[in-house]
């Protein structure tokens with residue numbers, strides 16, 4: 001009986017996962033860090049890495065960075081600047097919270113907080129954005 005029960009649990013999990021896949025076809029708003037928001041993460045940079053690993057990002061989706069204006073900010077930086085937390089050559093900077101960023105390009109994106117010291121202790125996020133899915137025409141000739 002225990003075997004049947006665990007099989008059922010696995011089945012339900014598979015169904016939930018495929019439902020989630022369907023939902024990602026629509027444009028999604030991703031609240032970075034969920035309830036934690038965009039802050040110095042208590043668990044270090046693994047916090048946002050873990051958060052991102054549970055999600056699928058697609059062109060057209062938005063990232064919402066929730067933070068109090070003045071305490072943090074969001075800077076998109078090139079790959080080379082991400083590791084060393086170099087925020088001299090930012091691609092864009094969003095000083096006002098909450099900051100909503102629409103993902104317009106596929107590929108890797110690198111975000112850091114450019115307040116001195118914050119990126120070094122883990123306030124950084126990298127995501128991989130998939131190209132947008134083309135909607136297949138429903139009507140047939």
Ligand SMILES: [Cu+2]
Pocket residue numbers: 039040071072073113114115118119123
């Ligand atoms: Cu910060």
